[in-house]
Amino acid sequence: MVVLPLAVGALVVHSLRDANGGGTADRVVFGGFALAVAVAVLVWNRGFAQGRRGASTGLTWLGLVARGPDGRPLGVRRSLLFAPRQVVRRVTAIDEGFAAIEVDLTPAQLRLRRVAGLLALxxxxxxxxxxxxxxxxxxxxxxxxxxxxxxxxxxxxxxxxxxxxxxxxxxxxxxxxxxxxxxxxxxxxxxxxxxxxxxxxxxxxxxxxxxxxxxxxxxxxxxxxxxxxxxxxxxxxxxxxxxxxxxxxxxxxxxxxxxxxxxxxxxxxxxxxxxxxxxxxxxxxxxxxxxxxxxxxxxxxxxxxxxxxxxxxxxxxxxxxxxxxxxxxxxxxxxxxxxxxxxxxxxxxxxxxxxxxxxxxxxxxxxxxxxxxxxxxxxxxxxxxxxxxxxxxxxxxxxxxxxxxxxxxxxxxxxxxxxxxxxxxxxxxxxxxxxxxxxxxxx
The missing domain is CATH 1.10.3470.10 (ABC transporter involved in vitamin B12 uptake, BtuC)
Structure with missing residues (x-):
């Protein structure tokens, strides 16, 4: 999933070379866009999906769960930093008490997320x-x-x-x-x-x-x-x-x-x-x-x-x-x-x-x-x-x-x-x- 936008971006950048009528600005725009999409997919899939629910898209397809040594979800930061983890079957993890992290935002945290989203947009x-x-x-x-x-x-x-x-x-x-x-x-x-x-x-x-x-x-x-x-x-x-x-x-x-x-x-x-x-x-x-x-x-x-x-x-x-x-x-x-x-x-x-x-x-x-x-x-x-x-x-x-x-x-x-x-x-x-x-x- 991370490689796909990079591969598509590379093909687009290659097609926009000078010989095909492309320009430096065109290549920078589409190359940067492909890189940004790849980073966003990585953060969402490996950080939020795997860190909070225990399963990225690939692990979900295979019926597996990634958890920490203590049997709990890794969390977003630890998951992105490739902290030590155990990969087990979903049925096994649930039987052993694995539960996804439920995010319950306070009003201040919700306001901060909204402001951050507005600034990012x-x-x-x-x-x-x-x-x-x-x-x-x-x-x-x-x-x-x-x-x-x-x-x-x-x-x-x-x-x-x-x-x-x-x-x-x-x-x-x-x-x-x-x-x-x-x-x-x-x-x-x-x-x-x-x-x-x-x-x-x-x-x-x-x-x-x-x-x-x-x-x-x-x-x-x-x-x-x-x-x-x-x-x-x-x-x-x-x-x-x-x-x-x-x-x-x-x-x-x-x-x-x-x-x-x-x-x-x-x-x-x-x-x-x-x-x-x-x-x-x-x-x-x-x-x-x-x-x-x-x-x-x-x-x-x-x-x-x-x-x-x-x-x-x-x-x-x-x-x-x-x-x-x-x-x-x-x-x-x-x-x-x-x-x-x-x-x-x-x-x-x-x-x-x-x-x-x-x-x-x-x-x-x-x-x-x-x-x-x-x-x-x-x-x-x-x-x-x-x-x-x-x-x-x-x-x-x-x-x-x-x-x-x-x-x-x-x-x-x-x-x-x-x-x-x-x-x-x-x-x-x-x-x-x-x-x-x-x-x-x-x-």
Whole structure:
């Protein structure tokens, strides 16, 4: 398990040699990534799995247990330091009283783990931001990257400067903001619907944006990405209002079940309208299929800057909604008995979700999977507290989107794969493994 990422990394680094159009920055990025994955696997498998449960993945397959001379688990540190151990059959170890180490964190230890996780995510995000600027079809050296990023800009820009400033930096910033928005939206929708399989598209946001784009292309002749964003955002906002209104009929606040059912029904109707229009007009189909795949390529600051106020307002509302989500997770009756306005909390949360998911869809097209998987990854070390879950979901969403965007640039060099395709190919098996290894948190 440790050798596998090193072997894959070595093959990738070898394929990125200068003769194949690779560069020093490309090799450093992917070599460092492979080394980091190998170290993480070693620490998790030999340290935590074997140190606390007595069995790494290999020992589990063989039905064996590694224990200390005293018959107890080794612990993380001793296991990583290759302390003396006994390897016996699992049945024998259990008969002799072997028991895994149960970690019962105090509030202070839990807070420390959350802070450490948040800082680790920030460091990883910074590394990926640099990697996103460095990696591409045109190899760059670290000197060229530094010259392109750091002012002053009074000299005549070189080709490398133009690539860094006009192409990769705007693309990286768009990926960062979009990933943060989709991660936050995923945490919000799973919290408000109390459904572990919910994602931002469940309210019809993606379907509404897609339908509006198709109608704009067909009847108004809109052909540019800058023109798409306003129709996509308007479609997402109107659809969310319709779903919210349908779910609120006959009650003071929309229930999670009504939101899901209303969103599914509206999304199905809008998808049918979209398909009908696309099938009737070849020009619309040609323009639409490049938008609907989901990508941050070819989109610059002219798209990001107009949408920044929507991203910013949605982020603020999401953070304000976090304490209310903690109370709503106890049940609506309990929340009302504690003096919480369920209707107000639902309205703030759905508004934030609509702004974030709508702006992200308008900017990059429908990008699936991030909003579904990211909250489950964040809960692994934050627990169910949304005051920590939402910020970590935002960072993990940005990390996941940037990682898949970087992989897409080298997977089909000199061309590239759109980030939506890479997310589906890489993310789906990962999420399946995540579901199989641990029970999903009850929401």
């Amino acid at each position: 920030l460091v990883l995000l910074v590394v990926l931001l640099v990697a996103s600027v460095a990696v591409g079809s045109r190899p760059l050296s670290f000197g060229e990257i530094w010259h392109g990023i750091v002012p002053p800009y009074d000299t005549t820009p070189t080709e490398a400067d133009l690539i860094v400033r006009d192409l990769r930096t705007p693309r990286t910033l768009l990926g960062l903001v979009t990933g943060i928005a989709l991660g936050l939206a995923g945490g919000l929708i799973q919290g408000h619907t109390r459904n572990p399989l919910a994602d931002p598209g469940i309210l019809g946001v993606s379907a509404g944006a897609a339908c509006a784009v198709v109608l704009a292309i067909t009847f108004l002749g809109v052909t540019s990405a800058v023109g798409y964003i306003w129709f996509a955002l308007a479609g997402a906002l109107v659809t969310s209002l319709v779903v919210f209104g349908l779910a609120s009929v006959g009650s003071s606040s929309p229930s999670p079940v009504c939101l899901v059912l209303g969103g599914a029904a509206v999304a199905a109707f809008l998808s049918a309208v979209t398909s009908a229009v696309v099938l009737l007009d070849q020009t619309t189909l040609d323009a639409y299929r490049f938008w609907v795949v989901g990508s941050v390529a070819g989109r610059g600051l002219e798209i990001l800057l107009p949408l920044l106020p929507f991203f910013a307002l949605g982020t603020v509302l999401a953070m304000v909604n976090a304490p209310g989500l903690n109370i709503l997770s106890l049940g609506e009756e309990v929340a009302r008995s504690l003096g919480t306005s369920v209707a107000l909390n639902r309205t703030v949360g759905i508004t934030a979700l609509t702004l974030l998911a709508g702006a992200a869809t308008a900017a990059c097209g429908p990008i699936a999977f991030i909003g579904l998987a990211v909250p489950h990854i964040a809960r692994a070390f934050t627990g169910p507290d949304y005051r920590w879950l939402l910020p970590c979901s935002a960072l993990i969403g940005a990390i996941m989107l940037l990682t898949c965007d970087i992989l897409g640039r080298v997977a089909a060099r000199p061309g590239e794969l759109q980030v939506g395709i890479v997310l589906a190919l890489v993310g789906s098996p990962f999420f399946i493994a995540l579901v199989r290894r641990r029970k999903l948190v009850t929401l």
